[in-house]
Amino acid sequence: xxxxxxxxxTWVRNNQDKLVxxxxxxxxxxxxxxxxxxVQKAIFKKFTELDLEPKYVYPDIETLRKSDDFxxxxxxxxxxxxxxPNVVGILKGTGNGRSICLNGHVDVVSxxxxxxxxxxxxxGEKDGDFIYGRGAGDMKAGVASIILAIQALKETQTELKGDxxxxxxxxxxxxxxxxxxxxxxxxxxxxxxxxxxxxGNNIGIAGAGxxxxxxxxxxxxxxxxxxxxxxxxxVKMVPIIEALKTLNKNRQEEISYKYAEVDPRMKGKATTLNxxxxxxxxxxxxxxxxxxxxxxxxxxxxxxxxxxxNQVEKTILDAANKDExxxxxxxxxxxxxxxxxxxxxxxxxxxxxxxDNNLRKIAGIEPTYFGGAAGLDTxxxxxxxxxxxxxxxxxxKTHSTDERVSISSTVTTTEVLIGTIMDWCKDEKN
Ligand SMILES: [Zn+2]
Numbered sequence: 085x086x087x088x089x090x091x092x093x094t095w096v097r098n099n100q101d102k103l104v105x106x107x108x109x110x111x112x113x114x115x116x117x118x119x120x121x122x123v124q125k126a127i128f129k130k131f132t133e134l135d136l137e138p139k140y141v142y143p144d145i146e147t148l149r150k151s152d153d154f155x156x157x158x159x160x161x162x163x164x165x166x167x168x169p170n171v172v173g174i175l176k177g178t179g180n181g182r183s184i185c186l187n188g189h190v191d192v193v194s195x196x197x198x199x200x201x202x203x204x205x206x207x208g209e210k211d212g213d214f215i216y217g218r219g220a221g222d223m224k225a226g227v228a229s230i231i232l233a234i235q236a237l238k239e240t241q242t243e244l245k246g247d248x249x250x251x252x253x254x255x256x257x258x259x260x261x262x263x264x265x266x267x268x269x270x271x272x273x274x275x276x277x278x279x280x281x282x283x284g285n286n287i288g289i290a291g292a293g294x295x296x297x298x299x300x301x302x303x304x305x306x307x308x309x310x311x312x313x314x315x316x317x318x319v320k321m322v323p324i325i326e327a328l329k330t331l332n333k334n335r336q337e338e339i340s341y342k343y344a345e346v347d348p349r350m351k352g353k354a355t356t357l358n359x360x361x362x363x364x365x366x367x368x369x370x371x372x373x374x375x376x377x378x379x380x381x382x383x384x385x386x387x388x389x390x391x392x393x394n395q396v397e398k399t400i401l402d403a404a405n406k407d408e409x410x411x412x413x414x415x416x417x418x419x420x421x422x423x424x425x426x427x428x429x430x431x432x433x434x435x436x437x438x439x440d441n442n443l444r445k446i447a448g449i450e451p452t453y454f455g456g457a458a459g460l461d462t463x464x465x466x467x468x469x470x471x472x473x474x475x476x477x478x479x480x481k482t483h484s485t486d487e488r489v490s491i492s493s494t495v496t497t498t499e500v501l502i503g504t505i506m507d508w509c510k511d512e513k514n
Contacts, residue, residue, distance in 0.1 A: 092236035092502045093446065100495055103232045104215065106130075107494065108208035110190075110224040111217035117191040118163040120254045124190060127171050127227070127252050134235055136173030136250060143168070143254075143262035147269055153467060155423040157259045165262050172271060173250045175234055181245020181509045185277040185470070186234075186501070188227035189256030189263060189461065192219030193483050200485045214480075214488040221479020221489040226280030227252055229477065229494050233501040246509030249274055256461050259422050264461035268468045276435040276508055277465045278501065280476040282489065283454075285447060285496050287439065288474030290343045290455030291463045292382040293389060293426035299324055299400060300416040303409075305373035314371035315409055318364045321375040324415060325359060327403035328379065331395065332357035341384035343428075344456035354456065355383045357396075384456035385426040393419065426456065427463040435471040435508065442503035443475075447496045451475075475500065 090098065115123040124140070131138035143165040148154050177183070195205035195218040203209050203216035210216075215225070230250060237244070249271065253263030281288065301321045306314025332355075341354040357379060364375035383392055397417055404410035429436065431453055443449045455474070465472035478493040 090240055092240045092242050092506070093499050095236040095240050096232060096495060096498050096502065100491070102235070103228055103494060103498065104210060104491055106228040106231060107215050107220065107225045107489065108210065110228060111208035111215065111220050112206055114206050115190050115192055115219065116194055117255050117258045118159040118168070120191050121167045121169065124169050124171050124252065127190065130231060131171065131173040131250070134238055136175060136234065138171055138173045140169035141172055141267060141270065142166070143170070143266040148261060148266060151265060151269060153265050153425065153464060154261060155259060155421065157255055157261050158421050159255050159258045160262060168254045168262065170254055170263055170267055171252045172267065175237065175248040175250070177244045177246045177248070177509055179245060180512050182276070182511055182513050183246045183249065183274040184505055184508050185249040185251060185274040186230040187251045187253060187264060187277060187279045187461065188223050188230055189253045189260070190224070190227060191255055191257050192222065193257050197485070202486055213491050215491060216486060216488045218487055220487055221282045221477065222482045222487070223281050223476060225479070225489040225494045226282060226476040226497070229280055229498040229501060232498050233505065236498070236502055237505070242506065244506065244509040245512060246275070248505055248509060253461065259424065259459070260461040260464065265464045268464045273468065274470060275513065277470050277472040278439070278504070279460070279462055279472065279474045280497060280501070281460065281474045282476040282479030282482065283474055284478045285443060285449050285475060285493060285500065286452040286454060287436065288455045288460070288462070289429040289431050289436065289453050290385055291424070291427050291460040292344070292384055292457050293387065293392065294380065294382050294422045294424045294459035295389060295392065295419060296378065296380050296421040297396060298418045298420055299377040300418070301375045301410070302413055303371065303373045306371040308369040308371060311371050314373070317372045317375035320407065320410055321364070321377060323403050323407060324400055325377065327399050328357055328359065331399045339384065339386070341386065341456045343454050344384050346452055346454040350457065357381045380422070382457065382459070383426060385428040387426070389423065389425060422459065424459045424463060425467070427466040428456070429462070429466055429472055433471045436473055438507050439473055439475065439500070439504050442500045442507065446499050446503050
């Protein structure tokens with residue numbers, strides 16, 4: 085051991101094995117949205133070891149319902165909130181400094197189809213610079229980087245003026261309502277926030293509006309031999325699907341958003357209407373009398389939910405009016421699940437500049453600013469006037485088979501987090 089006092093950043097560089105095993109530990113606890121309790125217990129224990137005064141915060145549905153950002157998530161409908169705590173901790177500053185919140189979600193999406201994986205999705209296997217597993221990149225490595233950053237500050241007895249709040253939340257994959265939104269409604273408001281979703285150490289500054297809708301078309305059942313006595317609901321859905329495809333094409337031509345189109349493959353695709361689920365029919369010899377279509381529409385900052393809802397409903401109504409049966413029996417449209425508003429963080433905000441500077445100074449990275457195609461928990465912070473960015477490691481095959489995260493990029497994220505926390509929380513609140 086050398087006698088020189090190590091800085092938090094050198095501490096992380098010298099303790100990468102701790103970061104690796106923490107990522108592995110977290111990946112090895114399955115935590116598909118709705119089943120977050122076990123992993124939260126492990127994190128609570130870790131927070132206790134680090135003296136972060138951890139608390140479990142269980143969402144209260146009635147408090148949530150009063151929020152403008154509320155919608156009922158599908159995992160709430162399925163599991164409720166009884167066994168689904170968020171965990172919050174605090175690293176106290178010496179006083180009067182600017183505060184920060186570090187946030188990560190612990191839920192993951194299903195690993196199915198598991199048989200297509202070449203690694204165990206819950207194994208946390210390490211191979212070279214990568215750790216494999218469901219949630220390795222999205223976003224257990226990000227959660228581990230937050231914890232290691234705090235541990236580094238503690239181990240080196242680094243003093244900060246401002247408080248650092250640490251949160252691990254539930255159900256981000258499902259809309260984040262009982263997680264990040266609930267904490268915004270119940271926890272102290274900080275002066276800035278970072279979410280460590282995987283960005284390849286680029287800066288995420290925007291999120292998409294996301295909404296789900298369902299179209300229900302009815303027909304008349306009949307035996308296939310006398311199909312002309314019936315009305316086929318699947319066939320009647322076809323012109324509606326065609327109309328929605330045209331709407332999507334027109335919207336993609338009209339709407340652009342530079343931060344969503346940074347990747348050349350995203351050019352002209354800042355908004356998307358996805359035909360996601362279709363349910364109809366149960367027998368080849370029966371004319372189906374019911375067809376249900378479910379879709380997701382995503383849109384970048386610039387449009388409101390009302391504009392999008394009106395466009396979709398008008399498109400469906402216009403298509404229905406061209407068909408005699410549908411004109412008499414109009415399709416029903418229901419909006420369900422995800423109902424997120426888009427958001428954009430001003431990239432010129434001093435907090436964003438400070439993070440940008442740390443990426444250049446510590447990691448030699450010239451960050452790209454991007455966002456606006458996916459729905460993110462950041463919106464809850466930004467809607468509460470908290471400057472917030474996303475920065476995290478390199479994740480590959482996120483939500484797919486053989487998801488993996490780069491260890492070296494997670495080390496970089498941790499170092500940049502430390503630099504940013506130190507710069508931000510050393511200054512007095514003004
Ligand atoms: Zn995520």
